Amino acid sequence: MCKKVYTYHDASGKKVFEKIRVEKDGGKSFYIVPKLDDVIERPLYHLPQLIQAVRIGIPVFIVEGEKDVETLGKIGYVATCNFDGGGTGKWKSGYNQYFVGANVIVMTDIDTAGNQLADDIVRNLCPIAKQVIKIDLNSYGVDLPPNGDISDLVLSAGEEKVRTWLDNIVADPVDRNGVEMYHNPWIDPQPLSTSTKPVPYNVMWLPDNIRSYVTNTAKLLQVPTEMIANTCISIMSYLLSKCYYIEVRPGWVEPSNLYILTSAPSGERKSVVVSRIVKPLLEYESKWNRDHSIAIKESKRDHARLLTELQQAMEKEKSGESTADEVEKCREALQNHNIIYQKRMIADDITPEKLTTLLAKNNGKILIISGEASFLEVIGGRYSNKISLDIALKGYSGEAIRVDRVSRDEDIIDDPALSMCIFTQPLMTESVYSNEVYSNRGLIARILLSCPQSLIGTRSFLIDEPDANDNDWAELCNFFLSTADEKPAVETIKFDAEARCLMGKIYDRIEQMLAIDENETLRSFDAKLCGHIARLALVLHFMGYKSPLEDIDSKTLQSAADMGFYFRSQLLSMLSQLGADNTTKTAQKILGKLKNEQINTTTEREIKRFMQSLEADEQAKVIGLLVDKGWIRRADDTTHVGRPSVKYEINPLLRENM
Numbered sequence: 072m073c074k075k076v077y078t079y080h081d082a083s084g085k086k087v088f089e090k091i092r093v094e095k096d097g098g099k100s101f102y103i104v105p106k107l108d109d110v111i112e113r114p115l116y117h118l119p120q121l122i123q124a125v126r127i128g129i130p131v132f133i134v135e136g137e138k139d140v141e142t143l144g145k146i147g148y149v150a151t152c153n154f155d156g157g158g159t160g161k162w163k164s165g166y167n168q169y170f171v172g173a174n175v176i177v178m179t180d181i182d183t184a185g186n187q188l189a190d191d192i193v194r195n196l197c198p199i200a201k202q203v204i205k206i207d208l209n210s211y212g213v214d215l216p217p218n219g220d221i222s223d224l225v226l227s228a229g230e231e232k233v234r235t236w237l238d239n240i241v242a243d244p245v246d247r248n249g250v251e252m253y254h255n256p257w258i259d260p261q262p263l264s265t266s267t268k269p270v271p272y273n274v275m276w277l278p279d280n281i282r283s284y285v286t287n288t289a290k291l292l293q294v295p296t297e298m299i300a301n302t303c304i305s306i307m308s309y310l311l312s313k314c315y316y317i318e319v320r321p322g323w324v325e326p327s328n329l330y331i332l333t334s335a336p337s338g339e340r341k342s343v344v345v346s347r348i349v350k351p352l353l354e355y356e357s358k359w360n361r362d363h364s365i366a367i368k369e370s371k372r373d374h375a376r377l378l379t380e381l382q383q384a385m386e387k388e389k390s391g392e393s394t395a396d397e398v399e400k401c402r403e404a405l406q407n408h409n410i411i412y413q414k415r416m417i418a419d420d421i422t423p424e425k426l427t428t429l430l431a432k433n434n435g436k437i438l439i440i441s442g443e444a445s446f447l448e449v450i451g452g453r454y455s456n457k458i459s460l461d462i463a464l465k466g467y468s469g470e471a472i473r474v475d476r477v478s479r480d481e482d483i484i485d486d487p488a489l490s491m492c493i494f495t496q497p498l499m500t501e502s503v504y505s506n507e508v509y510s511n512r513g514l515i516a517r518i519l520l521s522c523p524q525s526l527i528g529t530r531s532f533l534i535d536e537p538d539a540n541d542n543d544w545a546e547l548c549n550f551f552l553s554t555a556d557e558k559p560a561v562e563t564i565k566f567d568a569e570a571r572c573l574m575g576k577i578y579d580r581i582e583q584m585l586a587i588d589e590n591e592t593l594r595s596f597d598a599k600l601c602g603h604i605a606r607l608a609l610v611l612h613f614m615g616y617k618s619p620l621e622d623i624d625s626k627t628l629q630s631a632a633d634m635g636f637y638f639r640s641q642l643l644s645m646l647s648q649l650g651a652d653n654t655t656k657t658a659q660k661i662l663g664k665l666k667n668e669q670i671n672t673t674t675e676r677e678i679k680r681f682m683q684s685l686e687a688d689e690q691a692k693v694i695g696l697l698v699d700k701g702w703i704r705r706a707d708d709t710t711h712v713g714r715p716s717v718k719y720e721i722n723p724l725l726r727e728n729m
Contacts, residue, residue, distance in 0.1 A: 077116065077137040079154060082169075084119045087112055090137065090154055103154075115151045115166055116140055122169055124149040130174040130241055133192055134221055135185055139178075142222040146230045148237070157184030162191040170200045172258050176241060177205045182218040193253060201258040204240065210249020211236060256701025260722050263658050263700055264651045270640040272297045272523070276630040278615030284544050287537040288347070293530040294340050295523030298494075301331045302348045302440070303544070305492030307610045309416070309438035310551035312488035316563045317609040317623070319574065324563060325605045326469050328436075330491040334500035334522045341494040342442035347541075349440055351548035352416050359414045359556075370411035377405040420445035423462045427472060427484070430462075436488040444495040447503055460512050463489065467517045497522075504592075504645050516595035519603060519638040520645060528667040551613070564609060567622035577604060577632050596642055600635055607631035654692045657682050661693065662702055666725050672706060675717035694719075 073094040079087045089104045103110065115121060116137050124131050132143050132150035135157050143150040155161055157180055177192050179185035189205055196203050208215060213227050225233050244252040254261075262268060274282055274296050285303060289296045311327035318324050335341055360367070381401040387393030412432040419441045421429070429437055439446050452458045465472050466489025473483055495503065500522070509515050566574055581600050588594035608631035612623045648656070661681050665673060678697075679690050697703045703719040 075138075079114055079116060080119055081112055081114050082118055082122060087114055092137070113154055113163075115153060115169065117144075117149070117151050118169070120149055121151045125169065125171075125173040128174070130176055131170070132176045132178055135179040135188060136220065139221045142225055146225065146234045153188075157182070157188040159187045159191065161188055162195055164195065167195050167199055170196050173200045174241075175200045175203045176237075177203060178208065178221055180218050180220045181208050181215060185218070185220075193251075197253045197255060199255070199258070201255055203253040203255075204244045205251040205253075206237075206240060207249035210247075256699065257704060257722060258701075260701035260724055263655050263662070263696060263702075264647045268640075269522070269644045270633075270637045272300070272521075272637060273633065274300065276611070276634050278611060278627075280543065281547070281614045284540040287540055290534070290537050292340055292343055292347070293526060293534065294344055295335070295526060297521050297523040298333055298335065298339070298341070298344050299348065301333050301519075301521050302344055302492055303614075304607070304610055305329060305331045305440065305490055306348065306352065306438065306548065307551070307614055308606065309436065309488075309490035310548065310555065311610065311613055312436045312490060313434060313486070314551075314555050314561055315609060315613065316561060317605045318563050318565045319601065319605045320571075325602045325609070326488055327606055327609050328467065328488045328490040329603075329606055329610070330463075330467060330489075330518045331493070332491075332500070332503070332518050332520050333494050334497050334520065335494060336525055336527065337496055338527055339525060345440055345442045345492075345494065348544070349417065350541075351545040352438075352552070354545075355549060355552045356414050356416050363411060363414075367411050367413060370409075374405075374408055374410050377401070377408055381405050418446075420449065422449055423459045426462055426489075430466070430472070430484050430487050430489070435484045435486055436490075438490045438492065440492040442494045444493055444499045444503070446491070447493060447495070447499075451506065451509070458508050460509070460514055463491075463514055464512065464517070491518075500645070501649060505649050510592045510595070513595055515592055515642075516599050519635075520641045521638065522641050522644065525667075528669065547614070564612065565622050566608075566628060567624055569625040570608075570623055570628045573625045573628050573632075574601075574605075577601065577628075590646060592646060593642065596639065600639060603638070604628075604631050604635040607634050654689065654696055657685065657689075657693050658696045658700075661697065662725065665703075665721055669726075670721060671723070672718060672720050673703070675719065678703075678719065 075092040075094075077090045077092065079090065081087050088107075088110050091102055091104060093100050093102075107113075117140055121131055129149055132140075132148050134140055134143065134150055134152050136152055140150040140152050153161055153163070153166065173196075175192075175196055177189050179189040179192075193203055193205055208219060208221060208224055211224055211228065211233075213224065215223050215227070221233075228236075240247060240250055244250050272295075274286055277285055277300060281303060285296060285299045289299045292299075308327045308329040313326075316324050316326055333341075381398070381404075384393050384398045384401045388395060388398050410432075415429050415433050416438055418426060418429060418437055418439050420443075421439070426437070426439075450459050450463055462472070464470075466487045469486050469488060471483075471485050472487050500520075503509060504515060504520075578601055581597055585594060585597050588597055608623050608628045611631055611634075612621075612627050615627070648659070651659070661678060664681055675694065678694060682690055682693060685693070694703075698705070698719075702722050702725060704722070706718045706720040
């Protein structure tokens with residue numbers, strides 16, 4: 072005789088009763104201690120473990136007997152069962168309360184009673200669980216007894232194989248033989264498009280000293296943190312350019328300059344952000360020009376004099392009053408004369424031709440920073456109806472620029488370094504990313520896109536004003552501004568041994584992504600992602616006041632990699648939006664409006680007010696999509712007198728997910 076004792080506990084962990092299984096002469100029997108009639112509460116088996124698993128989001132298996140619960144526990148799963156086996160009516164409604172928002176896998180015996188129990192469980196839990204998966208054990212493909220269970224399957228196939236089989240089903244239950252999946256959209260609303268949800272921005276990626284400035288400035292201006300961080304990173308990438316490079320591996324060196332595009336709607340204080348953060352550069356530029364005003368004037372005067380002398384010598388040579396040697400001497404003097412130009416670090420609404428001239432006059436580096444997308448519109452042909460991307464493409468990669476004109480001096484820039492920090496409104500962002508020329512020529516691949524979640528509708532007039540640490544930011548900028556003026560030599564920074572190993576893993580990961588990329592725009596971006604990450608690591612390294620002689624460590628590189636994949640997720644989201652149909656785009660806009668209005672319910676009339684230009688059948692499709700994805704659901708209006716008003720409840724998760 073073999074006896075097995077199964078102890079049942081209530082939600083608090085207190086022992087309620089024991090169920091004893093006795094196997095004798097090939098049969099089995101059960102009895103309860105104390106007697107079942109004396110037991111008021113009849114909890115689920117392993118109830119405390121079940122409650123804890125649901126609370127932290129671990130999937131929970133429901134099987135038919137205690138032996139199966141123990142079998143699953145042995146191979147690493149949390150499982151439970153009711154005390155009285157299979158059949159109709161054995162699942163009590165009181166059990167449902169423990170499965171609210173849970174991921175449930177139902178896997179009962181394969182006989183009639185087991186199927187009846189499984190159907191009851193699914194019917195009870197679908198309205199309250201996040202997801203219910205029902206598995207037919209026969210689908211594994213081995214012969215089981217007529218009333219076979221998961222314990223029989225483990226005994227037949229082995230623990231490792233069954234665990235792998237179950238792990239794969241739980242990870243991806245869709246379209247699997249013998250697996251039914253029931254998803255509760257209200258508990259777990261789905262994106263309106265097929266895009267993956269963008270990775271959230273994490274301010275912990277920033278070095279300690281700059282993190283405080285970014286966080287406090289964002290609170291002070293009441294703007295998304297990314298807007299401040301992106302601007303600071305762009306400015307720092309400009310400050311380091313032409314001074315410091317990063318060696319990704321021997322033979323592969325990247326400059327520091329970055330192109331960052333931040334998309335934010337009207338009213339998000341983009342211009343305020345730009346003017347505040349760029350202030351140290353403008354002040355330095357103004358002071359430098361004042362301090363060097365005399366030298367600038369003398370340089371221009373000397374240049375004009377040398378040019379006149381050359382012209383006069385050439386005229387005299389024609390009349391025989393001067394020799395060719397004298398002309399060449401004047402030409403060399405003019406060529407060797409270094410003109411001191413007014414310092415220009417920042418540009419905004421500028422043509423490609425003027426930008427080339429500014430680069431040539433400012434050591435081949437400049438920062439385009441703007442609260443509007445003017446420069447992108449200009450190179451896209453706003454003035455000339457001709458797209459001119461060469462300066463943007465070469466300015467990112469450092470490819471030499473040679474511009475010769477008939478009426479003006481030539482511009483020669485051997486190692487250009489263009490940095491960009493551009494803010495756009497969403498419609499303009501979509502226009503940029505839907506431009507096939509921008510994509511095909513590789514401009515999109517060079518841009519790091521950020522689309523922060525808008526704070527409009529949540530801002531307050533009265534706030535506790537934090538210390539924005541403006542002096543710390545100005546001190547950091549001024550240090551690198553003066554370094555660039557005083558140190559003409561360049562330095563190449565390397566990764567330390569641990570970071571080099573990490574970069575190898577990052578490279579391998581990106582290489583695998585490239586192998587499966589189907590979208591050409593995404594593929595082009597991924598081809599440059601290692602370079603983006605290396606540049607970000609260089610910028611983060613110096614943002615942390617690291618010594619130029621110090622190698623970049625793995626912590627800094629990991630933060631740069633996380634940031635790089637954040638930008639990649641933003642690009643993926645944008646590409647999916649561009650590919651969305653009109654129904655999906657309209658539904659997305661309606662969700663944004665519902666969120667901003669901070670309401671819990673709405674009416675069909677109000678929803679249709681947002682899409683008056685659509686026909687009735689299109690409006691119905693939009694509302695149907697919002698319901699199917701779990702963002703709204705119909706609610707009966709019992710307060711309305713007369714003709715009933717169609718009312719919808721808005722999923723409270725909307726404010727957390729949008």
